Each structure stands twice: as structure tokens, then as C-alpha cells.
Amino acid sequence: MPKRKHPSIEQRERLLTKNLYRCCVCKRGSVGLHLHHIDEDSSNTVDDNLAVLCVQDHDLHHRPDAYDRVKHAELGGEKIKEFKSSWESFVTEARQDKPKIIATISAYGNYEHIHAAQLVMQWFDEKIEYERIFHLLEGDYEYWAEEIIREVHDFGKNIKVAIINEPLPVERCPCCGKGFSRTVKEGIAVKMTEPNWSTDSTCSIYINPKQSSLALIISFRDEVIYQSNLHLCQGKYLHYSGDFYDERLEVKKRPSVRTQPTKIMQKVVDTWQPSKIFIGTGDYNKPLLINDFELPLCWEKRTS
Structure with missing residues (x-):
């Protein structure tokens, strides 16, 4: 032996x-x-x-x-x-200068009373590597803040931190109820950590000239990191579908139908903050570039 x-x-x-x-x-x-x-x-x-x-x-x-x-x-x-x-x-x-890691901080309770906080350390693909819960029983909010900062700095000084500002119900607290850890999607992680995002990111929008539909692609350099589409469904709903988000909104009486999807897409663009925006229409394979986001009249077809 x-x-x-x-x-x-x-x-x-x-x-x-x-x-x-x-x-x-x-x-x-x-x-x-x-x-x-x-x-x-x-x-x-x-x-x-x-x-x-x-x-x-x-x-x-x-x-x-x-x-x-x-x-x-x-x-x-x-x-x-x-x-x-x-x-x-x-x-x-x-410990790298540009770590592909994100730290997220979530709260449990309500705006008047936060019951607990959770620190999650994740990879870009949302795999959680480390979690820690902070309860009122072990200290006040100031203690939590100091401990969270210390914890993140223990791992590395260049890790980006995302703070989730909407608290989850207490029953979602991992220690007290049915646990639920919120993470940052990979595309958002790229946006948060890439120092050249403000110069090398693009948003491409294709507007279908014959149907009430459009598509959006967010890219960083040559890599597509997010795709979504929006269309008018049955003349009653605006259906937005993205890589990690899906929502169906009822069309309002005012403002015009075309104004409503325009606001939705503006919100998406504001979230990603790309350095360049390209808008195309016509042939999908060889779209004609246009200067303004203008939807065709077919979007105004409502059903009562």
C-alpha cells in the first residue's frame, strides 16, 4: 500500500x-x-x-x-x-481585470419593511456559483451593505454589481419560504461589463412593410446577444416576444396604434443603449435603410 x-x-x-x-x-x-x-x-x-x-x-x-x-x-x-x-x-x-461575472443584490419584503437581502454571484450564462442571505436577525441594513461590499471585494475589485430595486414577497425568501434567486441574463451581463459597449454595440430593426410586424436584434461586434419581435395580434393585442421576455398587451383606444408599438420599441432601445441603430424595411434579405422609425398604415387595423 x-x-x-x-x-x-x-x-x-x-x-x-x-x-x-x-x-x-x-x-x-x-x-x-x-x-x-x-x-x-x-x-x-x-x-x-x-x-x-x-x-x-x-x-x-x-x-x-x-x-x-x-x-x-x-x-x-x-x-x-x-x-x-x-x-x-x-x-x-x-480576479481578472474584466471578469465575466456578475453580482446581483435582491431584497425580500416590501418598500416599507425589507425582511432580508440576498447576494448572488453568477456566471454570464446565469449559473449561480455563490449565494448569501442577510436577515434582520443578524444585523441592520447598514451591516448588510458593509458585508455585501466586503463579500464582493473579497472575490474581485472589478466585479459589476446589479441591484434589483423591486423587492420580492417574503415567501420567496430562500430561508423562509420557497426560494427564488434572481439572476442577470447573459446579454445584459455583456452590456454591463464590456467597456466598449458605447462604441461597438448595434441595434438592427426590420419593419415589415406589408404586415404589422417588426424584428429587433442587439449585437456586440459580430455577436448577436438579444433578439425580439413585435406584432399586432388579431387587431387587439401587441405581442412582444424576446429571448427572455414575453408580453401580450391590449391595444388602447388612444394614442394611435402605431404610437403604442413605437413606445415599446423605444423602451427596449433605451434599455440596451446601443451605440448605433440601423432601421430597415422592404426586402428582408436586402432591406432598405431608412432614417426614422415609421410604421406602415397596416398597423392601424383594429378590431372592435
Whole structure:
């Protein structure tokens, strides 16, 4: 049987730093941390085979039957390897000059009384890597603010923060009810983090000259990051459908029908703030560029 090889002091420090002195599974810091041999070979003491685990998760791996299966997921070798790879990649990315990571802050309660706040650290594809809840039981709002800022700075000084200003009901609080974590869509994350968005982003709008429909594309350089379309449905509704948003609005009596979709599209453009806007009509494959956003008369066909 191969002789056990203990990690060196330098190796332990290197791995702890690579994991931000946190367990790669639960992401807790300020707790006892072990270096676990993923393949169970205690002589294979190389960085790729050592996972930083807190005492509890290390014990969970070795004694799974001692824990409530409802509250604790299986923590086998392959799962630990996944946690290690994802967490170490996240910590490395967070320290970059332009990290592809977003932090979001959500509140639970109402405008008069905020019950809790939640910090979520996510990848651009909305995969959540880290979450922390702040309750009134553990401090006031000032404490939350200081802790959230400290937490984000612990990961990296250049991480963009999105604050969700509309509070969710208390029953959505992850600790008190049916948990729900809000994240930032990938396209919005690109807009928030790309320093050249104000010069290299474009909005392309195609207006169908024969039917009450139009399409919008938001691009950054050569990459399409958002697509949507809007059409008049049954002469009664304006149906807007995007990559991550869908809404059907009843046509109002006033103002004119053409004015109503114009306002919707202006709101979309204001949200994305592209550096250039191209508006085309006519042949979809070879559209004619026009200077103004003008919808054809077919949009005015209402039904009573």
C-alpha cells in the first residue's frame, strides 16, 4: 500500500488561496478546512487531486449515512471534482481585470419593511456559483451593505454589481419560504461589463412593410446577444416576444396604434443603449435603410 503523502505548507497555502480560503462545496469561509484526496489515494498528493473542503462536507463525503439525505446531497468523488473545478475557475475569473461575472443584490419584503437581502454571484450564462442571505436577525441594513461590499471585494475589485430595486414577497425568501434567486441574463451581463459597449454595440430593426410586424436584434461586434419581435395580434393585442421576455398587451383606444408599438420599441432601445441603430424595411434579405422609425398604415387595423 502506497505511503500517505501529506501536502506541503506551500501547497496547502497555494490551494487555500486558489479557493479563496473557502470550502469548494458550501463556499463558507472562517471554518475549519481540510485538503481531501479526491481519488482516495493518500499518496497522490498533487493539486488536481486535492479539494478544499470544510469539516462538515469532508465528513459528509466519508460518512454519508450519518446525514439526512433530504437536506444533504450525495457528495461522491466525481461531484467533489465538479465543485473544485467550477469554484477554482470562478475565483480565478473574479480576479481578472474584466471578469465575466456578475453580482446581483435582491431584497425580500416590501418598500416599507425589507425582511432580508440576498447576494448572488453568477456566471454570464446565469449559473449561480455563490449565494448569501442577510436577515434582520443578524444585523441592520447598514451591516448588510458593509458585508455585501466586503463579500464582493473579497472575490474581485472589478466585479459589476446589479441591484434589483423591486423587492420580492417574503415567501420567496430562500430561508423562509420557497426560494427564488434572481439572476442577470447573459446579454445584459455583456452590456454591463464590456467597456466598449458605447462604441461597438448595434441595434438592427426590420419593419415589415406589408404586415404589422417588426424584428429587433442587439449585437456586440459580430455577436448577436438579444433578439425580439413585435406584432399586432388579431387587431387587439401587441405581442412582444424576446429571448427572455414575453408580453401580450391590449391595444388602447388612444394614442394611435402605431404610437403604442413605437413606445415599446423605444423602451427596449433605451434599455440596451446601443451605440448605433440601423432601421430597415422592404426586402428582408436586402432591406432598405431608412432614417426614422415609421410604421406602415397596416398597423392601424383594429378590431372592435
